[in-house]
Amino acid sequence: MTMTRTSVVARSASTVGIAALLLLSGGTAAQAVGAGTNSECSGDGPDIAVSNVSDTYVPGNLRIYGDSGAVLSIESGQSSEVHADVSVSGTVTADAVVASASVTAGVTLGVAQTITQSASASYTVPEGLNGQYIELGSAGKAFSWTATTYNRACVVTDTQGGNSVAPTANAYVTKSW
Structure with missing residues (x-):
């Protein structure tokens, strides 16, 4: 056959x-x-197919911690770094996977973004809860992807894929409780 x-x-x-x-x-x-x-x-690069795109939160590196009754705030102008979670090897790059996901999702995604909060956000830690936090991250997209690489004779030389997330430039504040 x-x-x-x-x-x-x-x-x-x-x-x-x-x-x-x-x-x-x-x-x-x-x-x-x-x-x-x-x-x-x-032989110039892989074909990348993206599917199962959904909204998700991408964690950032700015967290404010507090215990019961504390007011936790992220002020306007504060920034946080957010990063895509894409595992690749060989000729496939995270940039190429995220670029394909951007096209499929219809929104600009990045491998790494600096997110800046445009308005202050404050939350009070509920009574009885300790070690809680608020975090500045990003709205993002979760997706599945498959990359297939061919040689000049159209023979598959590599196939890889996975489930990944990538951030948009839209700041999003989340809390642990």
Whole structure:
């Protein structure tokens, strides 16, 4: 059984005609579809597919702690660093995965962002609770991804994927209780 990988590509009538001639004259499918620097068969990088996108919170590095009855505040202008959680290896980069997720989600995501709070936020720790905190992080997206890398002969050389999160530039304050 022979399996063929196909792609839907918009081509001009002349390109389609040339592709048909190449196939009829014994050319390869890669030649017929015009494998070049933008093709998954060119060996220039992985194809990355993103799915199961949902809203999530991405933790930051600014936490304010307090015990029962304490007022915890994050002031306007305070900043926090937030980072994507993407595990990759080989030719796949976190930047490429996050860029693909941005396109799929329809929102700008980053591998690392500095989030700045635009308005003050204060919360009182409920009675009887100790060691609580508020944290400045980011609204973000959780997603699944798969990256497939091909060589110039359109043979799969690497497949990897996972579940990841990436931040937007939108500040979000959360509390531990």
